[in-house]
Amino acid sequence: MSRRGKGIKASLIFNLALFLLLAYFFIRFGLRMFVDLAFFLTQDRKVANTKNTAKQTQEVSLVTEPLLENLPHATNEATLVVRGRTNPDNKVKLYQNGIFLNSVAADYEGKFEFEAYLEDGKNEFYVRSTDEYSKKTSKSKTYQILYLSEEPVLELANIDDGKRFYNADITIDGRTGKEIFIKINGLPVVVRADGTFSYPLTLKKGENVIKVTAEDTAGNSIEKELKVIYVE
Numbered sequence: 571m572s573r574r575g576k577g578i579k580a581s582l583i584f585n586l587a588l589f590l591l592l593a594y595f596f597i598r599f600g601l602r603m604f605v606d607l608a609f610f611l612t613q614d615r616k617v618a619n620t621k622n623t624a625k626q627t628q629e630v631s632l633v634t635e636p637l638l639e640n641l642p643h644a645t646n647e648a649t650l651v652v653r654g655r656t657n658p659d660n661k662v663k664l665y666q667n668g669i670f671l672n673s674v675a676a677d678y679e680g681k682f683e684f685e686a687y688l689e690d691g692k693n694e695f696y697v698r699s700t701d702e703y704s705k706k707t708s709k710s711k712t713y714q715i716l717y718l719s720e721e722p723v724l725e726l727a728n729i730d731d732g733k734r735f736y737n738a739d740i741t742i743d744g745r746t747g748k749e750i751f752i753k754i755n756g757l758p759v760v761v762r763a764d765g766t767f768s769y770p771l772t773l774k775k776g777e778n779v780i781k782v783t784a785e786d787t788a789g790n791s792i793e794k795e796l797k798v799i800y801v802e
Contacts (some may be wrong), residue, residue, distance in 0.1 A: 573801040578706065579624070594719050618740065635708050636654055636698075639692065641695070641715060643787060644786070646718055649690055650685070651686075652683055652685070652686055652697075653681070654656050654681075654683075655679075656697075657676065657680055658676060660676045660701055661674075662682045668694070690717055693715045696712045719790075720790065721784075722785065723765075724750075725744055726743070726744045731797055733798045735798060738800055739772050742768070742769045742775075742780070745767075749786060750785065751784070754781070755780060777797055780798060
């Protein structure tokens with residue numbers, strides 16, 4: 571055999587040996603690394619899916635505290651519309667003074683609405699919201715609303731319509747109820763804890779018009795207009 575033939579044969583043997591060696595290393599290590607990588611990715615995906623499922627389950631079963639919105643502190647209207655928010659599609663029950671009144675289903679935005687009739691004085695409202703899937707219930711905080719249907723008390727002690735005064739400086743004394751705002755000729759007057767008030771006023775010569783108004787927190791009001799005469 572010529573030198574050239576021997577060289578070709580040696581090259582073929584070397585390449586074959588190198589191929590077999592690379593094939594061995596691939597089978598021995600590469601395939602195992604591939605299997606390990608595939609197993610890792612599969613397990614990681616399972617963990618991620620488990621976490622997502624748990625998160626979705628938690629979100630579905632979550633019941634946040636329902637809220638009542640824009641309720642007045644006091645009102646002189648006998649009918650009250652109670653609006654609020656909770657989780658979408660929850661069942662909502664309304665209670666007035668601890669007594670169940672009615673139930674509605676919240677809409678897809680979580681909004682709900684009731685109509686209630688107020689009793690004289692203090693009224694307490696709260697709602698209970700129930701998730702129809704998890705059956706979990708959450709209670710709102712309690713809201714107090716004062717219903718006042720009558721005009722406030724206003725009594726003036728030392729002044730009458732048409733009365734004559736011979737001194738320009740006088741004091742208007744009076745009495746009213748709790749949480750009543752008093753104004754005399756448009757100016758606010760301080761009301762004491764016992765409901766009494768006093769207001770100094772300087773009269774002009776001749777006829778003087780004095781307007782005294784009393785208004786409660788519900789918007790009920792009463793006004794007394796007096797005409798007094800200052801004689802020098």
